[in-house]
Amino acid sequence: MVExxxxxxxxxxxxxxxxxxxxxxxxxxxxVLGLSDTAGTAVWLLGTFAGAVVYTVVPTxxxxxxxxxxxxxxxxxxxxxxxxxxxxxxxxxxxxxxxxTLLWPILVICALVALGDDERRTLWDRAARTRxxxxxxxxxxxPPPGH
Numbered sequence: 001m002v003e004x005x006x007x008x009x010x011x012x013x014x015x016x017x018x019x020x021x022x023x024x025x026x027x028x029x030x031x032v033l034g035l036s037d038t039a040g041t042a043v044w045l046l047g048t049f050a051g052a053v054v055y056t057v058v059p060t061x062x063x064x065x066x067x068x069x070x071x072x073x074x075x076x077x078x079x080x081x082x083x084x085x086x087x088x089x090x091x092x093x094x095x096x097x098x099x100x101t102l103l104w105p106i107l108v109i110c111a112l113v114a115l116g117d118d119e120r121r122t123l124w125d126r127a128a129r130t131r132x133x134x135x136x137x138x139x140x141x142x143p144p145p146g147h
Contacts, residue, residue: 001120003072004132010068012101015052022047052098053091061090065135073135080129089128096124 026047030040059066064075064084076093078085085093100107100123114122121131 003074007068007072007074010071011066014067018051018055019048022051053094056094057090061085061087074132075135076130076132079131085130089130093124093128093130096127
């Protein structure tokens with residue numbers, strides 16, 4: 001569970017950069033196009049949401065991991081195949097995670113539910129039929145000195 005929390009913490013920081021990147025890009029776009037404050041805010045919200053979905057979905061469907069999971073040596077897998085979850089499952093998992101993250105009291109409830117689960121699966125894991133597993137790195141054994 002420590003790895004999951006650490007991965008989520010790292011991903012939260014990475015998504016902060018997505019948030020501010022979308023803010024600066026949308027402000028520039030709004031100024032260039034002469035958009036109203038409301039339209040500029042809508043562009044920013046859409047950009048932030050799109051960036052967050054791309055950050056979480058693309059690496060999860062392809063490799064089963066975001067930056068946070070990579071750094072914490074964990075991976076998301078389909079419970080039936082043990083492989084990365086694919087587009088549909090990764091999208092569902094990420095959207096539920098993003099909604100729960102935005103509504104932090106729900107995130108706390110989901111974390112408590114995962115603590116009580118034998119497999120430590122969260123709401124978004126159960127809905128997408130995924131699980132987070134620990135990745136053990138294979139380290140080649142060096143030959144003895146003199147060989």
